[in-house]
Amino acid sequence: MFSLVRSMWLIFLHMFHKRETYQYPEQKAPLPARWRGRIALTRDPDGGERCVGCYLCAAACPVDCISLQSTEDESGRRYPEFFRINFSRCIFCGFCEEACPTYAIQLLPDFEMAEYSRQQLVYEKEDLLINSEGKYPGYNYYKVAGMAIQGKNKGDARNEEPPVDVKSLLP
Amino acid sequence: MTNFWWIIGGVLFALLNTAAGLIWVERRMLALWQDRYGPNRAGPFGLLVVLADTLKLFFKEDWIPPFADKIVFVFAPGVVMLSVLMSFVVMPFGPHVIVADLNIGLLFFLAMSSLGVYSVVLGGWASNNKYALLGAMRGASQMISYEVFMGLALMGVVVLSGSFNLREIVEAQRTMWFIVPQFLGFLIFLVAGVAETHRLPFDIPEAESELVAGFHSEYSGMKFGMFFIGEYLGITLISGMLVTLYFGGWLGPAFLPPVIWFAIKTFCFILLFILFRASMPRPRYDQLMEYGWKVLFPLSILNLLVTAAIKLWLNN
Numbered sequence: 001m002f003s004l005v006r007s008m009w010l011i012f013l014h015m016f017h018k019r020e021t022y023q024y025p026e027q028k029a030p031l032p033a034r035w036r037g038r039i040a041l042t043r044d045p046d047g048g049e050r051c052v053g054c055y056l057c058a059a060a061c062p063v064d065c066i067s068l069q070s071t072e073d074e075s076g077r078r079y080p081e082f083f084r085i086n087f088s089r090c091i092f093c094g095f096c097e098e099a100c101p102t103y104a105i106q107l108l109p110d111f112e113m114a115e116y117s118r119q120q121l122v123y124e125k126e127d128l129l130i131n132s133e134g135k136y137p138g139y140n141y142y143k144v145a146g147m148a149i150q151g152k153n154k155g156d157a158r159n160e161e162p163p164v165d166v167k168s169l170l171p
Numbered sequence: 172m173t174n175f176w177w178i179i180g181g182v183l184f185a186l187l188n189t190a191a192g193l194i195w196v197e198r199r200m201l202a203l204w205q206d207r208y209g210p211n212r213a214g215p216f217g218l219l220v221v222l223a224d225t226l227k228l229f230f231k232e233d234w235i236p237p238f239a240d241k242i243v244f245v246f247a248p249g250v251v252m253l254s255v256l257m258s259f260v261v262m263p264f265g266p267h268v269i270v271a272d273l274n275i276g277l278l279f280f281l282a283m284s285s286l287g288v289y290s291v292v293l294g295g296w297a298s299n300n301k302y303a304l305l306g307a308m309r310g311a312s313q314m315i316s317y318e319v320f321m322g323l324a325l326m327g328v329v330v331l332s333g334s335f336n337l338r339e340i341v342e343a344q345r346t347m348w349f350i351v352p353q354f355l356g357f358l359i360f361l362v363a364g365v366a367e368t369h370r371l372p373f374d375i376p377e378a379e380s381e382l383v384a385g386f387h388s389e390y391s392g393m394k395f396g397m398f399f400i401g402e403y404l405g406i407t408l409i410s411g412m413l414v415t416l417y418f419g420g421w422l423g424p425a426f427l428p429p430v431i432w433f434a435i436k437t438f439c440f441i442l443l444f445i446l447f448r449a450s451m452p453r454p455r456y457d458q459l460m461e462y463g464w465k466v467l468f469p470l471s472i473l474n475l476l477v478t479a480a481i482k483l484w485l486n487n
Contacts, residue, residue, distance in 0.1 A: 004450075007450050008451070010450075011449050012446060017206050019206055019208055020206045020207065021207050
């Protein structure tokens, strides 16, 4: 009996506590930097696109919402010919971001992407590409990994170390 | 005679608006007690949520299930509104603001609030749905058993004031409100009143976590709205009765008119009802019955006996 009265009193006191609500359209909730929202394709510091069209994101995607076709430019650098994400399917799990070897595909803290028609939720490459390095500023995949060019393989130049043979690391 | 119609019109207008306004009050208060804001978008302080809600109820599909007993199904929601509104007939809102000054006012109130159980039973039965039937069964037994000591608890007041007439009961509290000599009776009537309106924590007939929505599972549109408004009217009725019987009704310092005093006191009890909902868990069904018959029933008889004995002793 006493505990009932006590809990009623405590709940009555909640009237004077601070509200938990964010008045959403006027007052935005603070989203952490790693919040998984809209997916974007980032660029490297030189402004080129990071994506190398390896299909790992499409393979990792549990709902198959990513579709792309890779192709090569004159120098043999791979890039996606088209890159399409169907956001009406996407579950924002972030597996594509984890799978990406070049940090190209990233999830941004943004969720305001409502549309009136489903077709509008299919984002093409030009919608996905952003003019930013995302969460990894200064990272350039080919500067780290090296790249074979005409007449010179990886590790052939004077100050270069030969590339690690990943197969030799196997147990 | 014109005065009479003015009172009827005024009471109806005030009651129906109170019941509708309680939609907003309840949501807002529950929200405040849960550290939220509640409805605050439509209109000033979100007051127009009442309008939005009513419009929504009117435009909802009013569906009668093909397996239901059609006539009873349509009839049942009206009963709860009607019986509760009839109870207000004997309620003294002010010294002369009373629709019918019956000399059996209290008995009339008890009779009418018992009739309310018909809407629960008939609604649940006519729905022809297992959950609705379970809810109706629970509702019937809960309301009937809580009715018993609700009446017995009130008899203490009757013994003290020597009248069933609600106006005379209020007049008898000029020297002292009955909450002081009848504190136990007040507590019992409060618990019974919550059970009578099947409000939380005693919302066992509708218990949404076990029975979908209990006896009104199959109801939609304005028929559901009738149950909804009936429940709010029931809260207002029990609050008004608590005020009339134990808190001096319209009596109060002269700087405010008596009707305002009555409204203020009633509103406090309505808030208490909402606070009950915000803070208490629902008891199990058998716990409810056990509590009613084994604790509250003997207590109410004891209350009546002691009150009567003291009254006799003082009279001699």
